[in-house]
Amino acid sequence: MDRLTWKVKVWRAPVLNATAAALLGLLRDGPLSGYQLSAAADAFLGDFWTVTRSQVYRELAAMARTGLVAAQPSGARDKQPYAISPAGREAFRNWLHEEPGPDVVRIPLLLRLAFGDALDPDHRAELLASQRAGHAARLASYMLEEPKLGPGPQRETLRFGIRYERAVLAWFDEDLRAR
Amino acid sequence: MDRLTWKVKVWRAPVLNATAAALLGLLRDGPLSGYQLSAAADAFLGDFWTVTRSQVYRELAAMARTGLVAAQPSGARDKQPYAISPAGREAFRNWLHEEPGPDVVRIPLLLRLAFGDALDPDHRAELLASQRAGHAARLASYMLEEPKLGPGPQRETLRFGIRYERAVLAWFDEDLRAR
DNA sequence: TGGAGCATGTAATGAGTTACATGATTGG
């Protein structure tokens, strides 16, 4: 009885990826064009969650298709603003309450170290030194920023960065004996 | 004079991505099939640099095209082993000495917190608690592993994991007041 | 007034994950 084996295409709330959700979040206070969104994401999310322009356009197009967002009519060809729809607001709220996925931590240096048998000690030392310097510099710049921020998510994020860089430096200094 | 505007396609050493390089590294001690490589990568690189089977096959095919690796003749259809070529060994050595790229750290929880204004406090607390538990569990399992390892890259990697998880927990407890 | 830079967007490519397919092995 093949006729009984169909699958109902149940409606399910459009699943958001993190990037799309972030865009919806930014659209909550008013329509923005792709370019403006991209700039807003850079400013608001900064280094810790990068979103490229291409992603913005891709996600906007996709969300327009699923009705989470609506293109506003606008001037001749450029500056096409998009507004969040009620469905979009709901999708955003749902996303906010979903369990966040696991952290992604990918450290190219670690991969090189894994094959460290093939790395001569001098070069290894050089490598470590240069990487360490980068982390130290980042830590310093975070520490400069930090006092300027009031309480809130921005500061929480920066604090994370500070703790991360400190942990990395300690690893260099105490576990990798690179100094 | 259009004829003068061609570009010479200069030869450049095939650039390796980290995944391809890791495979070459594993192939240094002898030919392996895609499946074996995938297993070897899982075992040797573990959680901290994941490589899926699909990636393995893609990279093997690409490297076979560029001559970094050569398909060994073998039994009927399955278990096609690949051997690293001299060019492959050189590419690997070069890669080892390149400057590693920047760390990628992507934390979905941070993105949610960034829009924390829209998150009611109860739910925020719940979110934090569940995330914190995951990190604590991972730290515990790392700490169990650690004493079993002799000195070497594996232990260095694990130490990194331990420091990372500790930093995250401290962030939860001291900066996010989640406990 | 023409070119530097900015605002806006598209295309091409790379990297990663998930789901699917298929023959061999093997334990109950």
Next chain:
DNA sequence: CCAATCATGTAACTCATTACATGCTCCA
């Protein structure tokens, strides 16, 4: 012997980056 599992590989899709294109504005 036959069902489960393993070994092997492929296909399709999503996500992310890099490079390219094009019109506008503004000031030297």
